[in-house]
Amino acid sequence: MKQNVFGKTGLIKFVLPTMALLLTSLFLFACGGGRKTTAGGEGGQDVDIDSLLEGGEQATQPSAADDETEVLKLLGIVPENKTEEAKPQEAAAPAAAPANLNAEVERLQRELQSKDQQISSLRADVSEKDRRLQALQAELESAQRRSVAPSTRIAGDYAQRYAQARDLYEQKRYNDAIAVFAALLAQDDRNSLADNCQYWIGECYYGLGNFVQSAAEFQKVLAFSRSDKLDDAHLKLGLCYLRTGDRARARSELEQLLAIYPNSEYVEKARRYLSRM
Known part of the structure; x- marks a missing residue:
């Protein structure tokens, strides 16, 4: 793609003189070569058209900055100073984000x-x-x-x-x-x-x-x-009854000893007492 020869600033410098020349030509054509023109006003008074035009032009003619802005708008270009003026407003929006984060x-x-x-x-x-x-x-x-x-x-x-x-x-x-x-x-x-x-x-x-x-x-x-001590007690009971002369109860106790505790150490002694009765 061929690179554009004119930058944004160069384009402005080219367009502005051209537009100024065009406006000047139109103005001279309308004024009839600079002659003063009068028109009848109310009550028969003459009106100095040149004076009106000069006064109106002074009142309505846009400044150079405004002309430049209008031309740039016609060309679809946003002026740099306007872009820079918008930046603070755009930057102000994210300022709320840190507050929310805090x-x-x-x-x-x-x-x-x-x-x-x-x-x-x-x-x-x-x-x-x-x-x-x-x-x-x-x-x-x-x-x-x-x-x-x-x-x-x-x-x-x-x-x-x-x-x-x-x-x-x-x-x-x-x-x-x-x-x-x-x-x-x-x-x-x-x-x-x-x-x-x-x-x-x-x-x-x-x-x-x-x-x-x-x-x-x-x-x-x-x-x-x-x-x-049960077998011991039976043997001693038999001896107590023998000592008191109750042989029947003595025999009963000794026989219980032999029947209930056949492996007692007192078996032989019980048999010996029984044999003497």
Whole structure:
């Protein structure tokens, strides 16, 4: 494409003199070579047409800048100064955008601050609940230690006192031994040593020669169905009845021993007593 020789400024410089020359020619033709023309006015007064034309031309003739603008408009060209004057107006429109962005940023910052406060509140709540949970766990462990420790201490104390009562029996201090065994039974008759305490009370009365009371105490041993002293109690019951002269009941107890506990260590002794009856 051939490049246009004239720029925008060159085109203006070319067109303006041409248009001025054309306008001047038209004006001279209309004025009739510069002669003054008069016309009849109202009331018979002559009107100086030249004066009117000069005054009208001065009043109505556009300035050079206006002529240039009109010519450019006819040619479809927007003057540069007009374009530059429009720019500030066009630039003023986007000025609202930063204001909207600032408002949006402030709104998001407020939301973020609110979320941070909520998170802090939740963290504090979780921390408090964790503290309470740890406190409850500590109380539970302490309660468990308090409940276990006494039972362990009591069990140890029970066995220790049982051993002391046995020593008293071996020393033939039967009444003292009976007192300790009876106290242990009163304290806990479900202890694993309770049936032994009851049996040794019977042995203490047997050692004292009180066979009737001894038989009564041995009879109580039979109430402990899981006791390992049941065969012992049957043998001692038979001997108590022999001591009191009740041979029938003595035989019955010895025969029960042989029938119920055939593998007992007291089988031979029971047979020997039976053979003497």
